[in-house]
Amino acid sequence: MKTIAQFAIGYEQLLDADSRVCGELPPFADDADQMRRMYEMMVLCRLFDTKAINLQRTGRLGTYAPCTGHEATHVAVGAVMRPEDVLCPVYREYGTQIWRGVTLTEILTYWAGDERGCHFAGPREDFPWCVPIGSQTPHAAGVAMAFKVRGQARCAVAYIGDGGTSQGAFHESINLAGAQQLPVVFVIVNNGWAISVPAAEQTAAETFAQKGLGNGVPGVQVDGNDVIAVRKVMQQALDKARSGGGPTVVEAVTYRLSDHTTADDASRYRPAAELEAAWQREPLLRTRRFLEQKGWWNEEREAALRKDCTTQIEAAVQGYQNRGTPGVDAMFDHLFARLPAGLSEQRDIARQYGSGEAH
Amino acid sequence: MPRVTLVEGINLALARALADDPDVVLIGEDIGVNGGVFRATLGLQQRFGKMRVQDTPLAEGLIGGMAVGMASQGLKVVAEIQFMGFLYPALDQIANHMARLRNRTRGRLTCPVVVRMPHGGGIHAPEHHSESLEVLLCHHAGLRVVCPSSPARAYGLLLAAIRDPDPVMFLEPTRLYRLAKQDVLDDGQALALDAALVLREGDDVTLVTWGAMVHDTLRAAEQLMQEKISCEVIDLSSLSPIDHDTILESVAHTGRLVIVHEAARNAGLGAEIAATVAEKGLYDLLAPIVRVTGYDTVMPYFAQERAYIPSVARIVDAVRQTLQDPS
Numbered sequence: 151m152k153t154i155a156q157f158a159i160g161y162e163q164l165l166d167a168d169s170r171v172c173g174e175l176p177p178f179a180d181d182a183d184q185m186r187r188m189y190e191m192m193v194l195c196r197l198f199d200t201k202a203i204n205l206q207r208t209g210r211l212g213t214y215a216p217c218t219g220h221e222a223t224h225v226a227v228g229a230v231m232r233p234e235d236v237l238c239p240v241y242r243e244y245g246t247q248i249w250r251g252v253t254l255t256e257i258l259t260y261w262a263g264d265e266r267g268c269h270f271a272g273p274r275e276d277f278p279w280c281v282p283i284g285s286q287t288p289h290a291a292g293v294a295m296a297f298k299v300r301g302q303a304r305c306a307v308a309y310i311g312d313g314g315t316s317q318g319a320f321h322e323s324i325n326l327a328g329a330q331q332l333p334v335v336f337v338i339v340n341n342g343w344a345i346s347v348p349a350a351e352q353t354a355a356e357t358f359a360q361k362g363l364g365n366g367v368p369g370v371q372v373d374g375n376d377v378i379a380v381r382k383v384m385q386q387a388l389d390k391a392r393s394g395g396g397p398t399v400v401e402a403v404t405y406r407l408s409d410h411t412t413a414d415d416a417s418r419y420r421p422a423a424e425l426e427a428a429w430q431r432e433p434l435l436r437t438r439r440f441l442e443q444k445g446w447w448n449e450e451r452e453a454a455l456r457k458d459c460t461t462q463i464e465a466a467v468q469g470y471q472n473r474g475t476p477g478v479d480a481m482f483d484h485l486f487a488r489l490p491a492g493l494s495e496q497r498d499i500a501r502q503y504g505s506g507e508a509h
Numbered sequence: 510m511p512r513v514t515l516v517e518g519i520n521l522a523l524a525r526a527l528a529d530d531p532d533v534v535l536i537g538e539d540i541g542v543n544g545g546v547f548r549a550t551l552g553l554q555q556r557f558g559k560m561r562v563q564d565t566p567l568a569e570g571l572i573g574g575m576a577v578g579m580a581s582q583g584l585k586v587v588a589e590i591q592f593m594g595f596l597y598p599a600l601d602q603i604a605n606h607m608a609r610l611r612n613r614t615r616g617r618l619t620c621p622v623v624v625r626m627p628h629g630g631g632i633h634a635p636e637h638h639s640e641s642l643e644v645l646l647c648h649h650a651g652l653r654v655v656c657p658s659s660p661a662r663a664y665g666l667l668l669a670a671i672r673d674p675d676p677v678m679f680l681e682p683t684r685l686y687r688l689a690k691q692d693v694l695d696d697g698q699a700l701a702l703d704a705a706l707v708l709r710e711g712d713d714v715t716l717v718t719w720g721a722m723v724h725d726t727l728r729a730a731e732q733l734m735q736e737k738i739s740c741e742v743i744d745l746s747s748l749s750p751i752d753h754d755t756i757l758e759s760v761a762h763t764g765r766l767v768i769v770h771e772a773a774r775n776a777g778l779g780a781e782i783a784a785t786v787a788e789k790g791l792y793d794l795l796a797p798i799v800r801v802t803g804y805d806t807v808m809p810y811f812a813q814e815r816a817y818i819p820s821v822a823r824i825v826d827a828v829r830q831t832l833q834d835p836s
Binding site: 236238265266268269270274275277278282285287288289290291292293294295296297298299300306318319322323325326329480484485486487488490491492493 | 534560561563565566568570571573574575576577578579580581582583584598601602605606611612613614615616617618619650651653673674675703750751753754
């Protein structure tokens with residue numbers, strides 16, 4: 151039998167777990183400001199995560215999905231997307247969202263069970279968080295189709311997890327993106343675990359990047375804790391998409407250092423040794439050591455950064471705690487542009503009984 | 510004025526919408542060069558090009574989801590689901606996203622999408638091609654559900670659906686696609702959404718129905734007239750929201766209500782209509798409400814489909830039943 155098609159998956163890592171440069175660095179890695187800015191955002195995300203978990207533990211926030219461990223991937227994607235691009239997130243990619251202008255207050259408002267958190271003041275065309283797993287990927291394909299229909303040089307980016315790649319919607323989306331050469335990048339954040347199911351039990355595929363190949367979409371795997379490598383790979387994928395070269399599947403290999411959500415207890419299913427080993431590869435220290443080696447970072451900067459982040463986070467906490475209740479009309483106000491007559495009758499009942507009884 | 514079938518009326522409306530508004534884009538399976546399996550999109554790709562009339566990969570879930578993405582960018586998407594039995598994969602996107610996007614983003618993103626799909630049986634189609642699943646759609650907040658019963662109403666309601674800023678599910682009765690022709694003025698005039706239509710006025714019994722059953726119900730009314738029984742026939746037309754006022758007004762006049770639908774009885778739309786009349790019009794009723802519906806069985810293969818679809822005889826008998834002296 152002769153071979154009629156061959157495929158390969160590339161792997162990119164430029165900064166290893168010990169912060170050693172292990173490849174040719176792209177130009178932005180020589181820019182102290184750009185590198186510092188990414189590190190600063192990563193720290194903000196980590197501190198925000200800690201705060202949000204504490205708010206949940208003390209009954210001031212609903213279930214929250216932490217991002218600890220994923221910061222390099224999230225921040226790098228945010229750094230290379232353009233403002234006019236559109237993001238279709240899952241629910242923990244705060245680093246990308248904050249970079250794009252979603253506020254900490256909006257994130258907290260969402261997890262406080264209030265739809266107003268999805269009314270982004272910043273990226274007006276970005277999708278809000280998506281809970282039904284995988285169902286955001288066709289939205290990104292559709293957004294990219296709109297860009298193609300209108301001849302706009304814009305890109306859509308969809309996030310999905312390792313577990314999400316088992317959904318039909320994911321495959322249907324990358325298949326369409328390939329067939330129509332749509333300007334979209336699918337970022338698979340492989341953090342090792344889909345709640346309690348390890349990636350190795352999710353699929354027999356050697357990589358998640360190759361999930362694109364069967365649909366005619368090239369894939370690349372990148373060290374998702376290496377902010378330089380993720381940014382470089384994403385830049386290439388977006389440049390290609392923007393210039394009509396079609397979609398790419400990017401697998402960012404990282405690790406979920408937290409529970410799945412605050413409603414989860416990962417110690418029930420995850421070996422402690424695995425978690426301990428993963429902490430040795432985590433992205434913040436790796437990036438900080440690189441900055442320090444370059445002479446771009448020191449203890450004073452770190453202290454100032456943490457102080458500034460804490461101030462921002464405290465302001466955000468004030469913001470969502472002072473937001474006031476949405477009011478019962480809100481259930482009806484945004485359902486349709488034009489509320490059907492029967493629903494205004496139900497709205498009257500809701501008004502009469504108000505916000506309901508506390509539990 | 511062209512004399513057209515219902516499917517040709519749909520084609521006229523789609524062509525009109527595409528010509529009038531550059532944001533209108535059609536997506537679906539085989540809707541391009543083939544013109545759709547029922548030919549609803551015949552000639553439209555040739556006229557408007559492959560970007561405006563797109564053949565999608567064969568995946569209904571994708572069609573629902575890409576429609577959401579495209580619509581979030583302000584395109585007015587008209588998606589075709591080839592048969593209603595194939596709606597299920599798309600329901601995830603329709604219910605979880607299309608119906609909710611405006612609400613969950615507090616109006617920041619919207620979904621001006623029309624999902625067209627053939628509805629009901631009676632055309633000798635293979636299994637899964639003849640379903641009446643309107644309640645699956647009507648149960649979801651954030652959707653409008655429309656079902657036309659004539660070429661002119663298909664034309665006017667489809668234009669209204671496409672121009673509406675929110676998602677509209679547009680159910681096209683398969684056995685009406687080519688049943689009869691009607692003069693349809695292609696003037697771009699839309700009909701009102703959210704409104705039922707009184708197709709025939711009467712005094713003794715109110716008959717509420719929609720889609721293909723409108724024709725059988727009108728035939729029943731005609732037959733009953735020979736027995737001096739005067740039926741008022743309401744074409745519900747808007748399955749969600751339901752125009753309860755028109756029904757209640759009619760029941761206040763006739764005192765009797767028969768609801769006819771092809772879909773199964775259990776938790777069907779007839780129950781919702783009956784419950785509302787019981788809540789708001791009970792004292793107008795002179796007899797119990799009667800439902801004439803498909804059975805709570807699987808829609809049979811086509812050899813038996815006429816046994817499932819309510820017949821004119823069943824409707825006539827139901828009306829007679831409401832007029833029987835209870836003593």
